[in-house]
Amino acid sequence: MAHLRFEALKRLSEQPRVHVDAPSPNVSDYFGENVFSLEQMRGSLSAAVFKKVSQAIVNHEKIDEATADAVASAVKSWALSKGATHFTHWFQPLTGGTAEKHDSFFDAKAGIERFKGSELVQQEPDASSFPSGGIRSTFEARGYTAWDPTSPMFLYGKTLCIPTVFVSYTGETLDAKGPLLKALKAVDKAATQVCQLFDKDIQHVTASLGPEQEYFVIDEALYNARPDLIMAGRTVFGHSPARGQQMEDHYFASIPSRVYDFMKDFEIECWKLGIPVRTRHNEVAPSQFEVAPLFEEVNVANDHNQLMMDVMWRVAGKHKLKVLFHEKPFAGLNGTGKHNNWSLITDTGINLFAPSSSARDNLLFLTFFVTTIKAVHEHADLLRASIATPGNDFRLGANEAPPAIMSVFIGSQMSAVLDELEKKGNVKIEKGDNMYMKLGIDQIPEIILDATDRNRTSPFAFTGNKFEFRAVGGSDNCAVAMTALNLIVANQLTHFHEVVSKEVEKGTEKRIAVVNLLRKYIKESKDIRFEGDGYSEEWVKEAAKRKLKNIKNMPRALDAYLEKKSVEIYERHGVLTHKELEARNEIRLEAYIKRVQIEARVMGDLAMNHIIPTAIAYQNKLIANANGLKGLGIDNKAVIQTIKEISGHIETIKTGVRKMIEERKRVNKITDTHARALAYCDDIKEKYFDKIREAVDELELLVDNEDWPLVKYRELLFLR
Numbered sequence: 001m002a003h004l005r006f007e008a009l010k011r012l013s014e015q016p017r018v019h020v021d022a023p024s025p026n027v028s029d030y031f032g033e034n035v036f037s038l039e040q041m042r043g044s045l046s047a048a049v050f051k052k053v054s055q056a057i058v059n060h061e062k063i064d065e066a067t068a069d070a071v072a073s074a075v076k077s078w079a080l081s082k083g084a085t086h087f088t089h090w091f092q093p094l095t096g097g098t099a100e101k102h103d104s105f106f107d108a109k110a111g112i113e114r115f116k117g118s119e120l121v122q123q124e125p126d127a128s129s130f131p132s133g134g135i136r137s138t139f140e141a142r143g144y145t146a147w148d149p150t151s152p153m154f155l156y157g158k159t160l161c162i163p164t165v166f167v168s169y170t171g172e173t174l175d176a177k178g179p180l181l182k183a184l185k186a187v188d189k190a191a192t193q194v195c196q197l198f199d200k201d202i203q204h205v206t207a208s209l210g211p212e213q214e215y216f217v218i219d220e221a222l223y224n225a226r227p228d229l230i231m232a233g234r235t236v237f238g239h240s241p242a243r244g245q246q247m248e249d250h251y252f253a254s255i256p257s258r259v260y261d262f263m264k265d266f267e268i269e270c271w272k273l274g275i276p277v278r279t280r281h282n283e284v285a286p287s288q289f290e291v292a293p294l295f296e297e298v299n300v301a302n303d304h305n306q307l308m309m310d311v312m313w314r315v316a317g318k319h320k321l322k323v324l325f326h327e328k329p330f331a332g333l334n335g336t337g338k339h340n341n342w343s344l345i346t347d348t349g350i351n352l353f354a355p356s357s358s359a360r361d362n363l364l365f366l367t368f369f370v371t372t373i374k375a376v377h378e379h380a381d382l383l384r385a386s387i388a389t390p391g392n393d394f395r396l397g398a399n400e401a402p403p404a405i406m407s408v409f410i411g412s413q414m415s416a417v418l419d420e421l422e423k424k425g426n427v428k429i430e431k432g433d434n435m436y437m438k439l440g441i442d443q444i445p446e447i448i449l450d451a452t453d454r455n456r457t458s459p460f461a462f463t464g465n466k467f468e469f470r471a472v473g474g475s476d477n478c479a480v481a482m483t484a485l486n487l488i489v490a491n492q493l494t495h496f497h498e499v500v501s502k503e504v505e506k507g508t509e510k511r512i513a514v515v516n517l518l519r520k521y522i523k524e525s526k527d528i529r530f531e532g533d534g535y536s537e538e539w540v541k542e543a544a545k546r547k548l549k550n551i552k553n554m555p556r557a558l559d560a561y562l563e564k565k566s567v568e569i570y571e572r573h574g575v576l577t578h579k580e581l582e583a584r585n586e587i588r589l590e591a592y593i594k595r596v597q598i599e600a601r602v603m604g605d606l607a608m609n610h611i612i613p614t615a616i617a618y619q620n621k622l623i624a625n626a627n628g629l630k631g632l633g634i635d636n637k638a639v640i641q642t643i644k645e646i647s648g649h650i651e652t653i654k655t656g657v658r659k660m661i662e663e664r665k666r667v668n669k670i671t672d673t674h675a676r677a678l679a680y681c682d683d684i685k686e687k688y689f690d691k692i693r694e695a696v697d698e699l700e701l702l703v704d705n706e707d708w709p710l711v712k713y714r715e716l717l718f719l720r
Contacts, residue, residue, distance in 0.1 A: 004224075004225045004709075005225050005708070005709060005710065005711050005715075007221075007225075008219075008221035008222050008224065008225040008711060009221075009222070009711075009715065009719070011221040012219045012221050012222060012719055012720075015219070015221075015258070015320050017257060017258055017261055018261055018262075018265070018318055018319050019261075020261050020264045020265045020268070022264070022268050023268070023272075027271050030268075030271065030272055031271045031272070031274065032271075032272070032273075032274035033272050034082070034154055034155040034156070034272045034273050034274070035152050035153070035154045035155075035273060035274035036075050036078055036079075036152055036153040036154065036155075036160075037152050037274065038054065038057075038152070040078060041053060041054075041071070041074065044074040044077070044078060045070060045071065045074055046070070049067055049070045049071070052064070052067045053067060053071060053149065056149060057149055057150050058204065060150075060181075060185050060188075063121070063147075063149055065117055065118075065121075066117075067117075068117030068118070068120055068121045068147075069116065069117035070117075071117065071120060072115050072116055072117040072119065072120040073115070075115070075120070075153055075160065076105065076113065076114075076115035076160075079105075079155060079160040080105065080113055082155055083158055084105070084155055084158050084159060084160050085104060085105060085106070085158045085159075086102040086103060086104050086105065086158065086159045086160070087102070087103055087105060087115060087119070087159065087160040087161075087162065088100040088101055088102045088103065088159055088160070088161055088162065089101070089123040089125065089145035089147075089162050089164040090161040090162060090163055090164065091125075091145050091163075091164045091165065091166040091175055091177065092166070092175045092176040092177050092306060092477060092479065093130045093131070093166055093174060093175055093176075094130065094131045094132075094133075094174060094175065094176065094584065094587050095130065095131060096475065096476070096477060096591075097306075098306050098307075098310065099125070099130070099166075100159075100161065101123070101125045102159055103119075103123075120147055120162060121146065121147050122144055122145065122146050122147070123144070123145045123164070124142065124143065124144055124145075125143060125145055125166075126143070130143070130166075130174060131174075131587040131590070131591075132168065132172075132174055132583060132587070133582065133583025133584055133585070133586035133587040133590075134582075134583055134586055135168055135170070135172050135174075135579065135580070135583045142168075142169040143166060143167065143168050143169060143174060144166070144167050144168075144169070145164035145165065145166050145167075146164055146165050146167065147162055147163075147164055148163045148164055148165055148177060148181065148299070150181070150297075150299055150300070151163035151299055151300050151303045152274065152300070154273050154274065154307075156273070156307075163177070163303055164177075165177050165178040165181065166178070172577070172579065172580050172583065173576070173580060176302075176477045176479035176480060176483075177299070177302075177303075177479060179479070179483045179575050179576050179580075180298070180299060180302065180479040180482055180483045180486075181299060182483075182573070182574055182575040182576075183482070183483045183484075183486040183487040183490065183573070183575050184207055184298055184299060184486055186486065186487060186490035186491075186573040186574070186575065187205065187207055187344070187486040187487070187489055187490040187493070188204055188205050188206065188207075189490070190489075190490040190491075190493035190494045190497065191205035191344055191352070191368070191489075191490070191493055192204055192205050193493070193494075193497045194367060194368070194371075194493050194496055194497050195346060195352075195364070197497070197500060197510060197514070198363070198364045198367075199346075199348070199364070201348055202346045202347060202348055202350075203347055204346070204347040205344050205345065205346050205347070205352070206297050206298075206344070206345050206346075206347070207297070207298045207342065207343075207344055207345075207482075207486050208295045208296060208297060208298060208301070208342070208343050208344070208345050209295065209296065209297075209298040209301035209302065209340060209341065209342055209478065209482060210292065210293055210294065210295040210296070210301065210340075210341040210466075211292075211293070211301060211302075211305045211338050211339065211340050211341070211472075211478050212279075212290055212291075212292040212337075212338065212339040212341065213290065213291050213292070213305065213308065213309070213325075213338055213474070214283055214288060214289070214290045214334075214336040214337050214338070214339075214474050215288070215289055215290070215291075215312070215323050215324060215325055215336060215474065216285070216287050216288050216289075216323070216324040216329055216330070216336065217259050217262065217287055217289060217316065217321050217322070217323055217324075217720075218287055218321070218322055218324065218716050218717070218720075219320065219321060219322070219716075219719065219720060220316075220317070220320040220321055220322050221320070222711045222715060222716050222719065223322040225710075225711045226710060226711050226716070227602060227605070227606060228599075228602050228603075228606060229322075229324070229329070231598060231601075231602045232595075232598055232599045232602050233324065233325075233326035233329065233391070233475070234324075234326045234328060234329045234330075234391070234394070234599075235329060235330055235331070235713075235716075236599055236602055236603045236606065236689070236693065237603075237606060237607075237611070237693055237696045237697060237700075237710060238330065238331065238697065238700075238710070238712065238713045238716075239697040239698075239700040239701060239712070239713065240331070240332045240713060241712070241713045241714035241717065241718075242714070243714075243718075244285070244286065244332060244333055244713075244717075245284050245285045245286060245333055245334060248284065250282050250283070250284060250285065250286050250288070251282060251283065251284045252281050252282055253282050254282075255280070255281075255282060255289075256720050258319060258321065258720050259289065259321070259720065261319060262315060262316055262319045262321055263280050263289075263291075265315045265318065265319065266308075266311050266312050266315040266316075267280070267291075269311050269315060270308055270311055273304075273307060273311070274304075275293060275304040275307065275308050275311075276293045276294040276296065276304075277291055277292070277293050277308070278292060278293060278294050279291065279292035280292075283334065284334045285330070285333040285334040285717075286333075286717040286718055287716070287717045287718070287720070288333070288334060288336070291308070291312075293305075293308075295341065295343070298342070298478075298482050298486070301478070302477070302478045302479045302482060305338070305478055306477065309323075309325060324336070325474045325475040326391050326474065326475055327389065327391030327392045327394060327395040327473040327474050327475060328391055328394035328395045330713065330716070330717065331394075331693075333717075334401070335391075335394065335395030335398070335401045335474070336395070336473070336474030336475070337395070337401060337470060337471070337472060337473065337474055338472045338473060338474050338476060338478060339468055339469070339470045339472070340468070340469040340470075340472050340478055340481060340482065340485075341463070341466050341467075341468050341469075342466060342467050342468075342469060342482070342485060343465065343466040343467070344368060344489075350364075351465055351466075352364065352365065352368040353365065353368060353369060353372075353462075353465050353466055353467065354464075354465040355465075363511065363514060363515075366417075366421065366518060367496070367514060367518065368493075369414070369462070370418065370421075370518045370521050370522055370525075371489070371492050371493055371496050371521065372467065372489055372492070373408050373410070373521070373522075373525050373528065373529065374492050374521040374524065374525045375488040375489045375491065375492035376406065376408050376460055376488070376525075376528055377408075377524070377525035377527065377528035378488065378492065378525075378565075379484075379488040379491075379565070379566070379569075380406035380407075380528060380548065380549070381406070381549055381551070381557075381559075381560035381563070381566075382484050382488060382560045382561070382563075382566050383406050383459075383460070383469075383471075383481070383484055383485065383488070384404065384406050384471075384549070384551055384557050384560065385484070385557045385558050385559070385560040385561050386480050386481040386483070386484035386485070387469075387471045387472050387473060387476065387480075387481050388554040388557035388558055388588070389473045389475070389476050389554060390554055390591070390592050390595040390596065391473055391474075391475055392471075392473040392476070392554070393552065393553050393554055395473060395474075396471065396552070397534075397535065397552070398535075401470075401471075402457055402458055402459035402470050402471045402534055403457065403459070403534045403535065403539075403540075403550070404550055404551055404552050404557075405459075405534065405539070405540070405543045405548050405549070405550045406459050406460065406471075406528070406548065406549075407458060407459060407460065407528055407529070407530040407534065407543070407548065408458070408460045408461070408462070408528050408529050408530070409458035409460070409461040409462065409529075409530065409531060410461075410462040410529060410531075411462060411531070412531070414462060415529070415531065418522050421515070421518060421519060421522060422519050422522040422523055457533055457534030457535055458470065458530070458534060459471040459534075469481060469485060483575065487569060487570065487573060487575055488569065490573055491569045491572070491573065494573075496517060496521075499513075499517055500513045500514055500517060503516075503517075527546040527547070527548065528546075528548070530542075530543075553681050554588070554592050554677075554681070555589060555592060555674065555677040555678050555680075555681050556678070556681075558585050558588055558589060561581050561584070561585050562581060562582065562585060566581075567581060585674075586673055589673045589674055589676075589677040590673060590677075592677050592680070592681075593673070593676055593677050593680050596680040596681070596684060596685050597664065597680065599685075599689070600660055600664060600684055600685075600688075600689075603657070603660075603689065603692055603693075604657045604660065604661060606696075606710070607653050607657050607692060607696060608653075608654070608657055610709045610710070611653065611696050611699060611709070611710075612650055612653060612654065614703060614707055614708065614709050615646055615649070615650055615699050615702075615703055616650065617707065618646070618702075618703045618704055618707050619643055619646045619647070619650075621704075622639050622642055622643050622646070623643060625639055626639040626640055626643065642702060645698075645702060646699065646702055646703075649695040649696075649698050649699050649702075650695075650699075652691065652692075652695040653692055653695045653696060653699075656688050656691050656692040656695070657688075657692060659688065660684060660687075660688040660692070663683050663684055663687070663688070664684060667679040667680055667683060667684065700712070
């Protein structure tokens with residue numbers, strides 16, 4: 001296999017750069033050109049039909065058949081004018097990715113291109129092969145996709161893509177979008193009720209999201225020479241290079257030329273699709289990068305993130321590169337996260353997480369600020385479950401990723417504000433005077449300090465006008481975490497409104513009722529607030545004292561979904577039924593089992609069929625060398641010692657792999673999915689993965705570089 005490695009290195013040296021030309025120097029000239037946006041609708045629909053569509057989107061209402069026919073006719077004409085030949089219902093099944101089934105516009109019987117409103121509104125993909133968690137039997141194949149008008153249709157290649165939800169024949173949701181839409185409706189309703197305690201003009205509240213996407217980029221030929229990357233998305237073996245990220249010289253450094261071309265190319269395609277990508281930069285680890293968009297409504301932002309990852313993957317192929325979204329593709333380096341920057345915005349333009357100089361507005365801000373913290377405190381385990389993935393188990397708690405312990409960072413200024421409010425009922429926030437940092441350099445202006453510092457070790461941090469949920473994994477669908485977050489906040493806001501309304505009915509002044517409840521929330525949720533180093537052992541001990549759980553693996557984290565209080569809020573707000581929650585847990589546990597199983601098989605294959613034969617062949621060379629030295633009367637103790645070291649590592653690997661295989665056979669007989677997932681975690685992954693890897697990585701240092709079969713970390717990370 002070593003020849004594959006060196007052929008890949010040779011091809012890498014011969015890779016030309018791909019020239020990229022933008023359609024125009026001004027992005028505004030082509031931004032959204034492949035999107036059937038509201039503006040596009042306005043120009044192609046009658047005023048009456050457009051009003052119905054736009055009102056339905058704002059008010060979460062169904063669109064009638066006649067309106068759907070009008071939209072279908074308009075979008076068909078638009079798509080055909082841009083060269084489209086097919087349409088598809090684009091949905092997000094519980095596989096972690098997206099799905100689509102293409103149908104042609106062309107009707108052979110009629111001899112014309114045709115697209116009816118009924119085809120826009122509903123389609124029937126075969127649901128039998130998608131995960132259902134036991135809701136549906138394999139032979140029960142029928143499922144439906146239904147148009148989501150709140151997310152714009154778009155043209156991808158020559159196919160019109162229609163964002164949809166995916167449900168079973170019996171009505172259970174089988175996707176990520178459906179529950180998200182329900183949670184967003186719940187938070188809109190609850191937040192609007194609370195806002196109207198302060199301002200009757202507010203009619204809607206929209207949750208917004210800006211997901212910062214981290215990723216690695218490596219050469220395609222090197223990727224193809226690593227079976228573990230192909231099969232598992234991460235390297236199961238690989239000794240740390242002499243130089244990793246310790247120099248901290250990759251962060252924000254000059255972007256490598258091939259990666260720069262790739263970035264320009266995928267940004268152009270994203271802009272055409274209306275995805276508002278804005279920021280790009282090198283991340284901390286070598287070959288790691290980040291792209292960040294502007295904020296959008298959560299549902300649209302999530303659709304765009306899912307679409308953007310697909311665009312990145314496809315465009316990378318043009319440049320003979322591979323994009324890695326796995327949470328921990330390389331051991332010992334920064335993992336890949338998807339930082340979810342979340343806030344709530346009123347239809348009057350107020351960011352509910354932005355402090356103000358107005359006393360009334362500050363009370364409104366503090367209401368949402370404190371209520372969110374209270375929600376996180378009440379349902380920290382549910383938030384932890386929402387970001388549980390096999391890859392995140394490797395990422396959380398190391399290399400700038402937040403720990404598995406859920407906590408909230410709010411900064412020293414807001415901590416002082418809440419302390420003051422709790423003790424004295426004072427809601428004043430000093431906004432008039434900015435804080436300045438004087439640098440002592442005449443030509444450099446004073447730097448205005450933000451109200452809060454940033455804490456990379458916090459899973460859920462307030463950053464001045466939004467909360468940043470940093471714990472979401474790089475390959476995950478944001479919808480899962482956003483459904484949980486918006487739901488728990490909606491639930492807490494509902495409780496807030498109920499309590500305040502009752503107090504006002506009793507005769508308590510509204511402002512007093514609000515302040516009293518906020519003081520109560522602050523006191524009750526104080527344990528979730530933490531301002532220090534989330535990696536420290538002191539925090540682990542302190543968190544335990546505060547009864548904050550430190551759940552380090554996915555199977556145990558998922559238990560929170562089926563706790564009584566979790567089931568109650570999902571059902572109370574109509575987001576998921578108990579049956580649907582059980583099904584999703586089953587799906588995610590099965591996914592965990594399959595992922596660990598695949599990684600174990602990859603480890604066994606590479607170890608037994610590639611690593612050990614290579615080590616034995618090199619050992620034979622050393623034996624010949626030792627015998628030659630002995631014949632010449634030269635001391636061969638050092639060579640013999642190396643031979644013994646290699647033998648020890650070979651024995652460790654063979655024994656570990658064989659025991660792991662036998663353990664898999666035993667575990668696979670466990671019928672209960674949860675118990676089987678725990679066994680795969682504890683008795684296979686935790687027991688054998690690191691032990692086998694350590695022996696293989698030690699052999700990498702002992703075996704001749706010319707013989708080693710796997711592309712090394714130094715090559716994967718530094719050669720482009």
